[in-house]
Amino acid sequence: MPRLSASTLATLGPSVWTPRYDRTAVRPGIVHLGVGGFHRSHQALYVDRLLESGRGTDWGICGVGVLPGDRRMAQVMAAQDCLYTVVAKHPDGFLDARVVGSIVEYLFAPDDPGAVVERMAAETTRIVSLTVTEGGYNTSAATGEFDVDAPDVVADLRAGAAPRTTFGLVTEALARRRARGLPPFAVVSCDNVPHNGDLARRSFAAFAGLRDRELGEWVRAEVAFPNSMVDRITPVTTDADRAELARRFGVDDAWPVVCEPWTQWVLEDAFPAGRPPLEDVGVQLVADVAPYEQMKLRLLNAGHQVLAHLGRLAGLEYVHEACQDPLFREFLRGYLDEEATPTLAPVPGIDLRRYKADLIGRFANPQVRDTLDRIRENASDRVPQFLLPVLRDNLARGGEIRRSAAVLAGWARAAEGADDAGLPLALVDPRAEQLGLRADRQAADPLAFLDDPDVFGDLAADERFAASYREALTALRARGARATVAGLVGGRRRRP
8 A cells, every 4th residue: 555645545455544635735833843753743633623713724734853863754754745634532442533634744853953043033923832851951850940051952052052852952043033032932742741841931942042141031021921831642553543544444654653542622712822723622721730730740641650660569561551450540549539530620511520530541551552661661750750759748738648659669669670580671761870779779778769858858867768769668568469558558548
C-alpha cells in the first residue's frame, strides 16, 4: 500500500477520517516546539477540529524539532507532508482512526536554527507552544531557581552562538520582534508541571535576563504565558501499532499516534495578540486554571506514579495490568481518596468522585497498553511535580501519608536495579547515576536515597515521614512489593 501523504489521502477507505479542508490554504499562526506523540494526539488534534469546522485557516501549526533525536520525526514529517494518523483505542477494542492535517510545516532546529527563529519572529506567528517535558524548564524542583550553569544554556549565551535550546530559540525570536516593533507572541506551556505558564515565564525571563537585563525585564512584563492543563494518555507508538493500522485501515503511516479516547484541555484565556476560537472545539477557556491543574497532577499524574514503581517491583508490565489487579487497584483508590483528594481545592464543574471513577477506568483500558516503565521514566522530574506536593500538604495538615511514602520507597528499591524476582529494572532518568549510587547505600542508610535537596528538599528531616518511609522500605526489602501493598491496603480506613 502507498505511504500516507497528501497525494494518497483520496485512496484511503471510509473507515478513516481524513481532512476535508484545503490544507494549502492554511497558514501557520502557531509554532510548536517539541512535536512528540502527546502534541500530535492533543493540541494538534484540537486545531484539526477547528480547521475541519471551516475556521482557523490562520492558525495552522509549524512544528519544530529542537533536539538531535528529533531528526527521525523530521524525516517522517517530510515524507508524509506532515500528515499522520491518530488512533484512539476504546476499552472494548473499537479503534477510531483520523488523519490529522493541522501541522502544515515542520522545521528541524539543529539543521537551521535561523529558520526556526524567523518563523517565530514572523508577524503571522501569535502563539508559540511547548511540550518539552517536566524537566525542560531548567529549574530546581526544590528551589525553583533557573540553572545558570547548565552547559547548553552557557553555550547559547556565548556571543554569536547559534541558539540550540528552546530558551535560545524563543528568546532570539522575541528579541527580533521587539526590535522590529512587533508585539510578542504568547508562550503556552503544555507540559505537566504546576503553574506551567508561570514557570515558563520565570525560566524564559531568567534566560533573557542573562543575555540582556532589559530584555529579561521586557519578557517578564510584556510576554503572555497562559497557564494550561492538558490531558490525554498517549503511550509510545510500537511496530505492532503500525502493523495494526495498516491491517485494519489500510494506512501505511511511519509514525502514527495511539491514545485513549479521553481528552481534556483547560486553558487560561490570556492572549493579547489573539487566539483561535478553541472553545468551539471543546477547549475550556477559563480565568484560573489552577484547580483543574492541581486535580489532574495530583490524581492522574501522581496516580500513575503510585502504580508504576510498586507495580514494576511486583513484576507487572502495563498500567492496565496494575489497575486491574485487585490489590493495586485498591491501593490506588486509597491514595486517591485518602491522600490526594483532601489536598484539592474545589474544581468548578467537576464531580471529583466521578472524575476518580473515570480515571481508574482509563488506567484499566487494556487496549492502550501503556507501560509502567514509560511512567517510571524521568521520575526525578515527575515525582517532585506530582507526588511530593500531596505528601507535603498532608505532612503540614496532619493528613495520611503512608501510601505516598511507600511509593517513594518503591522508587528507591527499584533504583537498586532489580524487581522482587531478581529480574533487571532499567533506571531511565537524567539523574540515573546519582540515584543508583544512593540506592546502593540504603541497606546501611535507609534514608540515603533521599539525600538530594534538588529533588526532595529537606523531606528526610520530617520525623513522621522518615518513620513511614523507613517502614515501607524495610517491608519492601524483606517481603516484596505485593506483600507491602497488601499490608497498606489491609490497614486502609474505610469510608462510611
